[in-house]
Amino acid sequence: MAGLKDKPLRIGIAGLGNVGVGVLQVLDRNGDLIAARAGHSIEVVAVSARDRDRDRGVNLDGIRWVDDARALAGDPTIDVVVELIGGDEGIARELVEKALQAGKSVVTANKALLAHHGVALGRLAASKSVSLGFEASVAGGIPIIKTLREGLAANRVSRISGILNGTCNYVLSTMRESGRDFAGVLSEAQELGYAEADPSLDVDGYDAAHKLAILASVAFGIPVDFDSVYVEGIRNVSHLDVEYAQELGYRIKLLGTAVLTERGIEQRVHPTLVPVTAPIAQVEGVFNAIVVEGDFVGQVMLQGRGAGAGPTASAAVADLIDIAAGRRLPSFIPTDNSGLTTVPIAEHSGASYVRLMVRDQPGVIADITAELRTEKVSVEAMIQRRPSPGNPVPLVFTTHPSQEAALRRALDRIARLGTMLEPPTMFRIEA
């Protein structure tokens, strides 16, 4: 093994938060094993972070400290820049661009950066014949990027769908298990450290949408385009919906789904009812899971920890091992030439779940079903409990597959019926 140390892969790490420290720990603790697997050792020669004095519980002796992370890009002693700063603009973007320009490979966990600027960065990396590794940007420790680009590369993918945000999955799982409502579970999750003080990036679906945009690009060979993703978070999921879904044989998950339809590719993140018997319905708590459908392989599901220092560092170091071993990562440039376009959510066709809060009076159901019939939306199942006097009555139904725009028109008119006490709640169902 002595010879391996002669030509190590020299890396510079920008950002020493949880994940950056995790990368240092992986390389420290498993360095020998990694060197044996890669054929070369991986050596951290420089690090950069905001606060030099903070105690991070790792030994930085012998590692150069760089105040401005962007200096790593031009440093001739560094082969690969590991970008763990985050954010789709600012220093992270500048650093990645400069490093690629300088002919260095880059490994990043920055999903926002790739979701917004992935096309340009992928082309830049390809033009310089260097690797742009982003396994750590999606689903933490689950090697979904490698699986899509290499493990399942023989397949034409028709659909990829996943639980991409552990915070949302924790909140929804806990709502189901405890019967409590969104707000209470969220504040508990914040106390437990499972949700951020500002939870918007998670619970409004943007984090999952960043990841979905990357997955859709890799799975279908289309340009990564965050703006093509329809995004709807979980704030409107009530404990009533969780319970009715259960009664109808479903669980509610925040799924990111990219699917090839006759009209193009749908990319959407929204609360989704999945049959309780589907493998993905069993994935609870902070776990992530992704189901890929390929024409020869059928359905493959990967499940694991989607966040956290250890899993995310595991993914970032896997990219480094590929590079150290001389396995250049597949390029992140569009490969599809068929002119696939994004289908707007209004053109989505599928089954839906609807909950209406109605006043208990004669003719309500007749009014509602008349509006549905006008739009050719056909009801599959309906639940109405016996009302308790003076309380609004939940009227819940599922539809057979119908065009989203038609259902929306019907619900808009239903919302204006005098008997509605709340705006309608609608979630999509996936088989």
Place this chain on the structure above:
Amino acid sequence: MAGLKDKPLRIGIAGLGNVGVGVLQVLDRNGDLIAARAGHSIEVVAVSARDRDRDRGVNLDGIRWVDDARALAGDPTIDVVVELIGGDEGIARELVEKALQAGKSVVTANKALLAHHGVALGRLAASKSVSLGFEASVAGGIPIIKTLREGLAANRVSRISGILNGTCNYVLSTMRESGRDFAGVLSEAQELGYAEADPSLDVDGYDAAHKLAILASVAFGIPVDFDSVYVEGIRNVSHLDVEYAQELGYRIKLLGTAVLTERGIEQRVHPTLVPVTAPIAQVEGVFNAIVVEGDFVGQVMLQGRGAGAGPTASAAVADLIDIAAGRRLPSFIPTDNSGLTTVPIAEHSGASYVRLMVRDQPGVIADITAELRTEKVSVEAMIQRRPSPGNPVPLVFTTHPSQEAALRRALDRIARLGTMLEPPTMFRIEA
């Protein structure tokens, strides 16, 4: 894309059974997409199989027919030999050896060959600086070899455990769902084509053991060694066990497990009780699933179709794409230098499930528990139903973790008690 055709990867396929035909279909139907992903097209220049005249439903025009598969090894027009003949000796072994000797990369689905001769073949491939691809040999379309060697390469693996044989999982799932016994479900599975006419390779655990030997080698960097695997099939699982397991909160799966213990590595295939809440317990029917535990990534589970033409061809072509793209596959030679040895099953320590069929008479339980106490085996839970007159009474218990040899000694003596009507049934429990 025209330039890609200029330097295709030229392959010869030996064996045109389901999987061989599947590979031809993948390359035919997804050739453009594969060329775009690999940067080079993959061209089948020769095939070899037993019967030239059989109609396989694929077009072989323009592909050279070779009567003796071994001739592919020396053919200068072939870059990679795809071995899909099967069997751990004979033509398959000769072909793979000769091809590697001749400096050709080899892709194979042959688990038996690798389980028995993997060390020599891995060293040969490494000495010739060529790739030996065997993704298709384990778990069909699930990219577990790539996941272990590349996706999770940053981790020290502590355990790998999986449902590696779809036939056994189908039989066990159907026993549970239908309440029927092994023999009836097996013959139905044979009629449906889910089990072979000679089911021994599957139901006696050997197929799973071949795969486990390969997985253990890759996960722990140890030499692949089929003889180190303890193998026990599912013939002794009765519908009673399935029901009692359920009552105790478990499902019975044929698991292949390789685990790092203080004394070395255990490699074992046997019916296993897993908690009904464990993700792997939810994997039913012909599906395979594998759980990997790594020190940084935690638990990752992969699930998919473990057999069949499409999934297995998907895996074989993935290896071909790596080779075509210039990504040499990691070598299949032992990387662990710590002198890890295999722990015999007698030294296994774990919880167990035991079912005894006893005569209903006073003192039986006292006799049994006395023998257990002598061997320091501690009972965790016990179930005894009210007996129906004249029938044997099932007495079922689970143990706290204990050494297997001690439990075996106790059961040997219990078996000789005059009150036992059948030999004891014992299965291991995994948390």
